[in-house]
Amino acid sequence: MPLSEYEQRVLEQMERQLTSDDPRLANTLTQRGRRPFGRYALAGTGAVVGLLVLVLGAANSTAWLGVIGFVVMFAAVAFAFAKPRSANARRGPQGTVQPDGAIKPAAASRHHKPGLMARLEERWDRRRGESGR
Template identity: 65%
Template sequence: MPLSEYEQRVLEQMERALTSDDPRLANTLQSSGRRPVIRYVVAAIGLVAGLLVLVLGAANSKPILGVIGFAVMFAAVGWAFAFAPRSKGPEGVVRADGSVGARPAAKGRGGKPGLNKPGLMARLEARWDRRREQGR
């Protein structure tokens, strides 16, 4: 039984609110989490070929073959897991009236040059600052 127009609008608003409130959870629920199987098959073939070259190098006392075999194995595994699909995150923020607006711009840190950096270090520094403020 199909949803009515009202139910579809409410469901879309709920989806936008979830994406706005918790983008990581929304991304987890939306993504299939599967990579193409061919990538793993090619990586497995590269891994086995590298292992064979490594063993042949060790059996024939040729260290250069062992190094090449190890490099092929490392490259095959690295290639299999290197190119994970990345999501761009939520499209916008749901306002109180149910409309969707653009995401707010990231705020700087007191106008200090060079300290407006995204990523892991910024999150760790923010967490450290919060802990220091709670300890006072």
């Protein structure tokens, strides 16, 4: 069932509000990342090898071998779920969304970014100012 014009306008307005409030979240939600199959195959192989070493350590009553097997299994699973690093990927927000929906690229700045608490306080002050209190 298609959306009515009103529903489409409201949805577009909500999308613009989200991207203006938190551009980093909007970028994260719109990215379509795929991990290569080889990464999962390598992680699966590592997990199986780690499990075999763990079982071998338990069967021979050698605790250190079991610990090594567990560490190998854990590292393989962590590798499978870790975000792959890209050499050319930019960190942080890509830009800001203007009220008309256009994206203004972020200027490359060398100054120190404000901390988490400063950003939260600034957002709080901005929201309190918008509500008229």
